[in-house]
Amino acid sequence: MDMHAMVVDDSGIMRKMVMKSLMASKLADFMFTEAVDGQDALTKFDPAVVQMMFVDWNMPNMTGIELVRKIRETAPTHVPIVMITTEGTMSRVEEALDQCGVDGYVVKPFTVEVLQKKLEPLFEKLRDSQKKPKGFFGRLADKLA
Amino acid sequence: MATALTTESFAMYKECLQQAIGDTLQAICGISIQPLGNDGEVATHEVIIGVISLMGDAELAVFIGLPKGTAPALVAKFAGFEVPFESPDMGDAVGEVANMLAGSVKNILDAKNIKVNISLPTVMRAENLQVLLQHGGPSAKMGFASELGPLWVGISTGKSGGFVA
Secondary structure (H helix, E strand, O other): EEEEEEEOOOOOOHHHHHHHHHHOOOOEEEEEEEEEHHHHHHHHOOOOOOOOOEEEEOOOOOOHHHHHHHHHOOOOOOOEEEEEEEEHHHHHHHHHHHHHOOOOOEEEEEOOHHHHHHHHHHHHHHHHHHHHOOOHHHHHHHHHH | OOEEEEHHHHHHHHHHHHHHHHHHHHHHHHHHHOEEHHHHHHOOOOOEEEEEEEOOOOEEEEEEEEEEEOHHHHHHHHOOOOOOOOOOHHHHHHHHHHHHHHHHHHHHHHOOOOOOEEOOOEEEEOOOOOOOOOOOOEEEEEEEEOOOOEEEEEEOOOOOEEEEE
């Protein structure tokens, strides 16, 4: 499965680590767009291209959850969003799961195995939704493409 | 609002930090640390330091200092790839370690019903650094030995809560 993911983190090394771990997880064939903060993410976010987002919680200018709220307000479709958090902000992320439509979270530090285990159900759902037979408009869109 | 600081509560914060640095380095690098003697002195010729504040029921600043000999080894183990001491990525990595350390302190404090929020980290790279903490005041520095080299952590408290000896 191809997956275009956006990784939003003010730390360059964390973005590299998230991308490296995702590629090593073999959950999908990943392509990435990187964003250095929430504002940068909103500028680069294209719902026609980005299929999934990995968002740091603690960022300057705009927190991760503020970014999630803005994406949810503006994106025409539900783009799965996974928060990347530390132990210290885990409880607030758990609250955000329900309130803001966050699809999952990963606690730093994480290993490839932990990431794989944590994200597998989400990718399973995505694979299932891709397998579902398309309706009339879906087939028409495929024909027109 | 921060509660008044006592000798006992400061000792408790110090213990939290000691537990947090052990837990954090075990989690990110799989290494254990041992407290250094001689007042925790660690060479500070070339170092990188990550500082982060915790605000709420307690007002604290915690920091981690990594000498040039330790930082690249620790970050390589944590990140899974080499990061030169002089590169901007080293600053990001030490900021992340400080972030995780503060997150771990916050978690330990949460369990004691002391609620705090953590700030973004500040990272400084320096030569011939002297860490000057308040003498006899509510601050402390602790040195540790590890298989990746020595390091230290420190804690300093805000004055808003006052200090009751």
